[in-house]
Amino acid sequence: MHIIELIFSPLLALLIGVFFLGLARKVMARIQWRYGPPVTQPLIDIIRLLSQKSASHGVAFNIGLVMSLAGSLVITLFLPFGKIAPMSNSGGMLVILYLMLIGPLGMAISSGESANPNASIGISRKLLLAMGYELPFLLVVLALMTAYNTTSITEIVSLQRDTGWSMFTFPLVLSGIAYLLILPAMLGVRPFEVVNAPQEISSGPLVEYGGPYLALATLQHALAFFIGISLFVNLMWGGAANPVIFFLKMLVVFFLGIFVNAVFPRLRIDQAIRYLWRWPSLIAFAGLILVCVTGS
Amino acid sequence: MDRNQLKKWFQNPVKMAHKYSLHVVYFCTGCGIIEIPPSITARWDAERFGIIPVATPRQASLFIIAGYVSLKTLRSIIRTYEQMPEPKFTVSLGSCPINGGMYYDSYNTIKHLEKYIPVDGMIAGCMPRPEAIFVGVTHLWTLIDKDMADGYKRYRSNYSAYRANQEKILGKLEWPPLFPIHGEE
């Protein structure tokens, strides 16, 4: 049973991530008065990309890409998806926080090798943005860990079953708001879509990726999307015992993200950092103090 | 998706994926570009068929050359085409890439695009309307189905002739040949 879960949960994460990408395109199209592509479109794209031949730009180019994808895949093992949680008892939040850095870092190594100025600008933006949201995110996670007195996600989820969603329990309200404010940045949707801005830097780090490499990068993007939403649902919206309910909760968060995506332009990177380090960080800090003061 | 299509998906998923996931690098060389925005936006919505514009040639599989090609553009067209991963398809819009169109006596536009890079489909008209563009795309689908959209293979087999033509018009090209040229090995 455990083995099956180990194999099954990354695949499920990939599937849901790709489905979310397709759904995002469909929903965006409907907001823009269009019919939109079929929901399976990203899957078709991935099949097409895998069958194309493309140039590699060196060993680090390949290794970085695989490293980034593998890092994201490993995270999904630690994240409970309803009851499916193969490795969430070992490790916990700290491991996830550590692994979350591997994704951007691997992309940085990989696209740095391609030696395209657009890629280097894009990757510097990506790392800056990661720095931007890591600070409030860490504060939020600290507040959670202090409030629940544990670092294990499964325990945080099961504790929420008794107390209600942590977003709506008294001392964690502020942290919940801060998390909601940085969620678009973590998902990489507009107004924080600065990394891949096609109109500004020709899709940034992905500029030299083609064929199978782009397929892997797309999968990594899908996984990042999945992880961002799943983490939020687990930490703030009480997770779920049932995978179906968990999925529905994820859908709600996903729609929130897409609606924000549809009505905003993208910010400049300096404006994005300034925003992330001002209000969300302040609120998260206040939330942490609140938790420490009122906590047991 | 009708049953016939489903069968095709099972028989040859790669070919079907090529048909329904044409990522386009639009080369806005000319008037043609004016009908591209309507065809990819709300009115005609090319994304229904999986056609979306991408920013770099590496990610693309369809190359749309939208209009007359001036000499300066030809250089970047060749570079872009050679950077695209195979299999790749080329479609040109308008009468000008076919035979020069109304610029038949212009000193700065090339007259026959297919002498410099292989072209899989040419959509005539000045300008082709969005409907015509979609008719062209459906025609390209038929070609892909029948394995006749083989421009990239022809480019490979006739590379020395293509390269000679390119160098004849542009002078010595500054980048190395993509494939080995006959007689030099």
Added chain:
Amino acid sequence: MLKQELETTFDNITIRMEKKNQLELSITKDGIMSVLSFLKNKGYDHLHVISCVDWIDDKQLELVYILSAYMKQDVPGETEQLNILLKTRIGRDDPKYITSIALFPAAEPYEREIHEMFGVDFLGHPRLTPLLLERDYDIPPFRKDFDTKQYVDDVFGSVPSVEGEDKN
């Protein structure tokens, strides 16, 4: 008003005003800069275009500076909008002229284009690099003796079609 001032200030200037809103001035080639700065001080501060006409029968190139007053429209009394066409002719063989960038920075791309299309050298221009064209042409292409049809037949007509291309 402007007409009389121009006539008194400059000796060898011909002034014609045949069409509405349009004042045509002709002057010998050394007088252009002084007329331009005179007009600029008078408020004709917007350089629309520098054009060039190839009068092949006279073996001359004609440079045309077109100016009008933008700021002046608020000044009372000057109700009529004038477009001033200031013309001068230079020799067609080995044409050289002085740049007017110091007076009008907007002139920069126009002079570059005329250099490229008519082969006029503007002395003192900071970058007379090619602007629009890719190939080198023996005769600058906008001159009247450059036959486009002939050129097209020679250059593009001689490119052979690639083998196997007629399959489709």
Added chain:
Amino acid sequence: MRELELYYGPQHLGMVGNFSLTLQVEGDKILKASANPGYLHRGFEKLMEKRSWIKNFPMVCRINVIEPDSMEMIYSMGVEKLAGIEVPERAHFIRSIFLELARVGSHLFGLWAYANMLGFDTVAQWAMYHRDLVLDLFEELTGGRVYHIYIWPGGVRRDFPEGFKDKIVKTLHTIGGCVPDYDSTFFNNRLFYERACNVGKVSRAEAMEMGGVGQVIRATGMAYDIRKVEPYAAYDRVPWNVPTRKEGDAFSRIWIVRDEMIESVHMIFKLLDEMPEGNVYNRIPNPFKWRIPEGEAYVRCESSRGELGLYMVSDGGKEPYRAHFRTPSYSHGLTVLEKALEGANISDVGNIMMSLYVVAPEIDR
């Protein structure tokens, strides 16, 4: 910091036409920009010398793909001025209505390009949809979607068909009904303000000496509009305003575009009300034998991007001896843009460029 040389274009998403910029970049800051046009050069002015006066109409409208109508207008004006042709009163009104419709369409295209550059896909798609509604009107009137060849020397090609006025009103009401939507999602959006305010600033003195026209100088507080200063067509028959703003940055230029669109719509309604009955064109001589007397003319009109000029010389022959178009994007794209990009952030290149509304085919001709 390391200095980088970054190539922007020639092919670039969201850019209108091929146009390339070479940027000297230090970090995120642009030290120097140099424009590199010529990707769309066809040598129109040379080709026009080989074609008869009337055959040149298909040529001139292809110089600017976004708004071909002002090109037709300026060429007709030039020919009329050289040959001394009068235009009937009704034709003046039809021309004005037609040109204002074209201006609305062109501005919507500009809004698409600008919104697309900022990553504002939703608004971009709406704008393109609304432009298509305007193109439908053109198609019914002239038979062509993009290129119309509707304005001729001596008037316009044909009168409005039955019920066309109502269709114009209906379409404009549809578009005008969405102005609140546009306002709330785009023009009053705080993030648009953040992105565009104080970006690409061009002061009035700079704009004047660099040859800026149109929105560029109107955004610096100067109400200069050829339609007011040197009225052509029927622009002096109805009252209307020139929208201006003071700041001179990208934000004010885009707001002027919006205000101009609304002003154009109001102007069309007024023109439709006051349109007289009568003939719509005066006959011109047999176009195949048409010779135009010797002379030269400089005419100008206001296109959607600013002042458009045409210098034309006739030697009394069947063809123009020389025609030179002074297009607004020429100075905007080559001098004003280079100036405005100095010291700007690298994310703002497209932002500044599209707020200047640089249309590449106009530069190259």
